[in-house]
Amino acid sequence: MKRILLVDDDAALLAVLQRAFLRRGWLVDSAQDAATALACAQTHAPDCAVLDLKLGPDSGLRLIQALHAAIPDCRIVMLTGYASIATAIEAIKLGAVHYLAKPATVDEILAALDKLDGDAAAELEAQPLSVDRLEWEHIQKVLAEHGGNISATARALNMHRRTLQRKLLKRPSPNPPERNL
Incomplete structure (x- = not known):
């Protein structure tokens, strides 16, 4: 059984994600802040983690570094409602395997966790940014x-x-x- 750590300061979203992963047979740990998440990770050593970018006063970007220091093989997906190119680049540089904008389905999160390589055939946006x-x-x-x-x-x-x-x-x-x- 795989173990996942879910970290989000939104209790409702955290509960929904937790139930969805449990239904799919995962062992699930969850936290609403960086300190709790790190303590949980050090105790249970998750295979994967899904982190929110903004964790109240904490940053999911800093948590990526701390998680990788504690568990180098942990596959991390950054999930955020405040997606930007700058934070996506930083998340990947810091060790996240993927970066998803909210709302994302559990299937999209699982696909991101399983993805090992980039996709050169990814669709390009039809219009430039506003x-x-x-x-x-x-x-x-x-x-x-x-x-x-x-x-x-x-x-x-x-x-x-x-x-x-x-x-x-x-x-x-x-x-x-x-x-x-």
């Missing part, structure tokens, strides 16, 4: 460069901290709606 999405991606990149520090990021972007916080609360759509010109 201006809002490009701004979001740039903010995420600068935020990652400043270790998640909102004040330092705001200074680097020459933006008021509250304005940056408002922008971070909004998630732009990946592509603009089609318009007939």
